Amino acid sequence: MTAEPRDASVKPPNKTTVLLGIGIALAIGATVGLGSYTFVYAKGGSYLGNDPASCANCHIMQDHLNGWIKSSHRSVATCNDCHTPAGLIPKYLTKAEHGFFHSLAFTTDKFHEPIQITERSRRVTEKACRKCHQDIVHEIDTTNSSGATISCIRCHDCVGH
Amino acid sequence: MNKLAFKDRVLNFYRGRPLTVFGVLVLLAVVGAAGGTFLLVSIIERKHEAQNPFFRVVQLTEDTEDPAIWGKDFPMQYDDYRRTVDQVRTRYGGSEAEERTPTHADPRSVVAQSRIEEDPRLKTIWAGYAFAKDFREERGHAFMLDDQTYTERQQAAKQPGACLNCHASIEVPYTKAGGGDLMKGFEKFNQMPFAEARKLVTHPVACIDCHDPATLQLRITRPGFIEGMRALKASQGVKDYDVNRDATRQEMRSFVCGQCHVEYYFKGPEKRLVYPWQNGLKVEQILSYYDKEQFKDWSHADTGAPVLKAQHPEFELWNQGIHARSGVACADCHMPYKREGALKISDHHVRSPLLNINRACQTCHKWPESELKERAEAIQERTEKMRNLAMDALVELIGDLKAVRTANPTAGPITVAQDFQRKAQFYLDFVEAENSYGFHAPEEALRILGESINFSRKGQLALRPSPEAALQPK
Numbered sequence: 269m270t271a272e273p274r275d276a277s278v279k280p281p282n283k284t285t286v287l288l289g290i291g292i293a294l295a296i297g298a299t300v301g302l303g304s305y306t307f308v309y310a311k312g313g314s315y316l317g318n319d320p321a322s323c324a325n326c327h328i329m330q331d332h333l334n335g336w337i338k339s340s341h342r343s344v345a346t347c348n349d350c351h352t353p354a355g356l357i358p359k360y361l362t363k364a365e366h367g368f369f370h371s372l373a374f375t376t377d378k379f380h381e382p383i384q385i386t387e388r389s390r391r392v393t394e395k396a397c398r399k400c401h402q403d404i405v406h407e408i409d410t411t412n413s414s415g416a417t418i419s420c421i422r423c424h425d426c427v428g429h
Numbered sequence: 430m431n432k433l434a435f436k437d438r439v440l441n442f443y444r445g446r447p448l449t450v451f452g453v454l455v456l457l458a459v460v461g462a463a464g465g466t467f468l469l470v471s472i473i474e475r476k477h478e479a480q481n482p483f484f485r486v487v488q489l490t491e492d493t494e495d496p497a498i499w500g501k502d503f504p505m506q507y508d509d510y511r512r513t514v515d516q517v518r519t520r521y522g523g524s525e526a527e528e529r530t531p532t533h534a535d536p537r538s539v540v541a542q543s544r545i546e547e548d549p550r551l552k553t554i555w556a557g558y559a560f561a562k563d564f565r566e567e568r569g570h571a572f573m574l575d576d577q578t579y580t581e582r583q584q585a586a587k588q589p590g591a592c593l594n595c596h597a598s599i600e601v602p603y604t605k606a607g608g609g610d611l612m613k614g615f616e617k618f619n620q621m622p623f624a625e626a627r628k629l630v631t632h633p634v635a636c637i638d639c640h641d642p643a644t645l646q647l648r649i650t651r652p653g654f655i656e657g658m659r660a661l662k663a664s665q666g667v668k669d670y671d672v673n674r675d676a677t678r679q680e681m682r683s684f685v686c687g688q689c690h691v692e693y694y695f696k697g698p699e700k701r702l703v704y705p706w707q708n709g710l711k712v713e714q715i716l717s718y719y720d721k722e723q724f725k726d727w728s729h730a731d732t733g734a735p736v737l738k739a740q741h742p743e744f745e746l747w748n749q750g751i752h753a754r755s756g757v758a759c760a761d762c763h764m765p766y767k768r769e770g771a772l773k774i775s776d777h778h779v780r781s782p783l784l785n786i787n788r789a790c791q792t793c794h795k796w797p798e799s800e801l802k803e804r805a806e807a808i809q810e811r812t813e814k815m816r817n818l819a820m821d822a823l824v825e826l827i828g829d830l831k832a833v834r835t836a837n838p839t840a841g842p843i844t845v846a847q848d849f850q851r852k853a854q855f856y857l858d859f860v861e862a863e864n865s866y867g868f869h870a871p872e873e874a875l876r877i878l879g880e881s882i883n884f885s886r887k888g889q890l891a892l893r894p895s896p897e898a899a900l901q902p903k
Contacts, residue, residue, distance in 0.1 A: 284447055288450075292458075295454070295458030296458055298458070299458050302462055302469070306468055374475075382792050425795060
């Protein structure tokens with residue numbers, strides 16, 4: 269068995285290239301390692317699940333979690349049921365968006381207090397009400413002469429927390 | 430073809446500048462690692478904050494009077510507490526900082542604006558009483574002791590040591606003066622002349638006046654409030670009420686404020702500080718108590734009427750309002766919860782909620798700040814208009830009474846009109862001296878002012894000849 273003849277156009281790696289390669293590998297490895305540790309330490313995995321306690325990991329949501337535990341919806345809906353849309357992909361896209369912006373806001377400490385829901389998240393929540401209460405809400409929506417959609421949480425703002 | 434060309438280009442670029450490429454890649458890794466570390470450290474910090482709400486670096490005891498020592502254990506709360514030196518206006522309340530030249534007798538270089546100069550009707554209403562000499566807008570907690578020590582009222586009339594019940598941190602001085610017994614110390618202080626009692630106190634209201642040093646739980650330290658609440662509860666059929674034993678935590682978040690922000694009087698020659706709640710907290714219930722006790726603060730200089738001066742009855746008026754009914758405590762709006770890192774603390778910078786609308790109001794009322802402010806100010810504007818009407822009516826009654834008395838000091842209807850003045854004046858003052866401009870109970874405030882106008886006008890009518898008499902030929 270003979271070795272395949274080497275392609276003459278590919279030069280054997282010189283010393284610089286090898287050192288560069290090792291350096292880059294170490295730097296990337298360190299970053300990934302640190303990132304993974306941070307992810308585990310910050311319970312990053314818990315955000316993929318459905319446990320409401322995860323939402324209070326970063327402390328801001330503690331009051332909302334406390335409120336939810338006492339709310340009328342605690343036994344029928346978790347945070348995700350009202351604050352993420354239906355469907356696997358929209359759900360995780362929304363989680364990713366919330367995760368990123370919440371982390372950014374809390375790390376930089378720049379946000380309005382008490383925290384306020386964004387317009388997009390409000391729409392998600394409005395739809396969520398209708399997921400379960402469609403039968404009742406349908407009647408209201410169709411009898412509403414103004415044509416505008418009535419907001420559920422304008423009046424029922426305490427049902428969740 | 431294109432793909433190959435691209436690959437070649439990248440390789441050529443790399444071969445040409447291997448160090449640049451290396452540098453850029455390392456830089457990216459450095460930024461990534463630094464960002465990751467920053468995040469990690471931030472998360473660690475927050476987790477630790479959440480685990481340890483405070484670090485005990487000094488042991489607090491029942492003798493720890495100085496708030497700075499408490500501040501070592503609770504630096505954030507202490508920092509906020511020190512901010513009550515601010516002088517900020519809201520539209521209808523708050524104090525304006527006015528410069529003054531310090532004198533030996535009064536070393537203050539800044540005071541609040543004079544209310545009696547702002548509205549001279551107050552001088553007429555309080556004629557013959559120390560308040561007609563000097564009455565300024567209240568400043569923050571930090572100034573309570575100085576402003577009471579140096580007010581010109583001290584010269585106008587002899588003030589008792591009882592004033593310090595609410596103008597100083599008094600828990601420790603009471604206990605010391607009473608040889609370990611708070612109630613005995615209270616009784617001793619009440620009777621002392623102000624200057625003598627003043628030497629025994631050091632600080633304005635401090636941590637120990639509201640907090641148990643061992644558990645930091647809220648507790649009541651003012652004997653007048655303990656007795657007042659017992660009398661009030663007894664009138665509601667609750668026997669032997671002990672506020673420190675029977676009040677809920679949420680009630681305590683109002684009661685600690687109600688220790689001082691209340692109507693009171695000094696009873697008898699021993700000047701016992703009493704909260705007049707035996708019949709209830711409403712203005713007519715308080716007045717009926719004073720009537721029964723035949724108490725008057727002074728005789729009006731112009732009319733001789735046995736009149737009363739209402740003091741800041743915030744606790745009483747708040748009790749008639751929707752927020753009290755909904756279980757919202759004083760501290761919920763005046764010391765709202767706030768976040769410091771991962772910690773939730775009560776804002777000890779006690780101030781008008783209108784200066785802190787997002788935390789004070791928006792936690793429950795999810796409307797824009799501007800709208801909430803407008804709603805509050807609309808209530809205050811209505812109250813102010815009604816207050817002005819009531820004040821004009823009262824000043825007119827005082828004018829009439831004075832004129833009739835000068836003409837005929839023994840005229841029959843004078844006593845009747847004097848009684849109407851007593852009523853009108855106490856009702857008006859109940860809202861005027863109250864520090865929310867009606868906000869604590871809008872409908873109740875307007876009712877009280879409406880009744881005050883009615884009393885003033887009835888008093889004026891009593892002084893006029895009846896229609897039958899007017900029709901009689903002279």
